[in-house]
Amino acid sequence: MKKIFWSVVASMLMVACGTANKSQSEEEKVVSIEFSADSAYNYCAAQCQYGPRTMNSEAHEKCGEWIAEQFKKYGCEVELQKADLKGYDGTMLKSTNIIARSPKSDKPRIMICAHWDSRPWADNDPDEANWKKPVMAANDGASGVAVMLELARLLQQNDSAAVAVDFICFDAEDWGMPQWEDDTDADSWALGSQYWAEQYAAGSERPYEYGILLDMVGGQSATFYREAFSMHYASNIVDKVWQAASAAGYGSYFPAKDNGGITDDHVAVNQKAGIPCIDIINHYPDCEQSNFGPTWHTVSDDMQHIDKNTLQAVGQTLIQLLFSR
Numbered sequence: 001m002k003k004i005f006w007s008v009v010a011s012m013l014m015v016a017c018g019t020a021n022k023s024q025s026e027e028e029k030v031v032s033i034e035f036s037a038d039s040a041y042n043y044c045a046a047q048c049q050y051g052p053r054t055m056n057s058e059a060h061e062k063c064g065e066w067i068a069e070q071f072k073k074y075g076c077e078v079e080l081q082k083a084d085l086k087g088y089d090g091t092m093l094k095s096t097n098i099i100a101r102s103p104k105s106d107k108p109r110i111m112i113c114a115h116w117d118s119r120p121w122a123d124n125d126p127d128e129a130n131w132k133k134p135v136m137a138a139n140d141g142a143s144g145v146a147v148m149l150e151l152a153r154l155l156q157q158n159d160s161a162a163v164a165v166d167f168i169c170f171d172a173e174d175w176g177m178p179q180w181e182d183d184t185d186a187d188s189w190a191l192g193s194q195y196w197a198e199q200y201a202a203g204s205e206r207p208y209e210y211g212i213l214l215d216m217v218g219g220q221s222a223t224f225y226r227e228a229f230s231m232h233y234a235s236n237i238v239d240k241v242w243q244a245a246s247a248a249g250y251g252s253y254f255p256a257k258d259n260g261g262i263t264d265d266h267v268a269v270n271q272k273a274g275i276p277c278i279d280i281i282n283h284y285p286d287c288e289q290s291n292f293g294p295t296w297h298t299v300s301d302d303m304q305h306i307d308k309n310t311l312q313a314v315g316q317t318l319i320q321l322l323f324s325r
Helices: 010-017 037-048 058-073 138-157 191-202 228-248 265-271 308-322
Strands: 077-086 092-101 109-115 164-170 211-215 277-283
Touching: 037 058, 037 138, 037 308, 058 077, 058 092, 058 138, 077 191, 092 191, 109 138, 109 191, 109 265, 138 164, 138 211, 138 308, 164 191, 191 265, 211 265, 228 265, 228 277, 228 308, 265 277
Parallel strands: 109 164, 109 211, 211 277
Antiparallel strands: 077 092, 092 164
């Protein structure tokens, strides 16, 4: 997916810094429920077995059916929100947002989301000959869905979570304008979440207290910085997640460091749906090829570069958050 780093204006920083933080000295009880990185890894591999899930492809259609069936198996009520969305180049994209709702309604409700489509062009590959090849998207897409599926499995087995969780797999995220074009267009990205947010704002959907977007959460040696739009719209949720990471023993993956604003699915969730939503997204400050890591939008975004340790860190952090609220 094309992520654009924006300058963090002073007003945004003032909003973020002005939010009251929970005392770091407060100790949080460690949740005993264990996230399975092996299970999440297998969910990631299962998606990749279909091949690149590029828009309008058979692999995309078949994988979407598989994802929906997994959520149903774990007790979710699944809605397939279909729409024809126009890509930056005029291509009509047969989009399906997969919405998996928890049947529980007596608890505060939150949303966890990720995109499930694959980038059709490896336009950041170091070899220009690969630029028109599709991306397998093991990390940039499949890893977020994999973590959500494992969370859904554990939530079905354990009814002690403090919240009800809906999972949303956004489609048509990665058809954004490629790097060989002379122009840039932030609105050409995250088309599925834009559509979902517009429908949410216009309808009577059950309200969400907040949302968490998972994007590229399985990369090798990944770290997750505090993204600027997340801090602007939902700094208290950033604090909760980072504190949960520390309590779960994965604070090193979630350093107390700030990152720029990133064009991603959470932007529409915040701005169009009005739901405070943060982005858990990898950041590689010392990677020359891309701050999103060496495999971002390359043909190397495959299962060989998925790290179970990263999946474990993100998954256990969310378990800590969901079961200790």
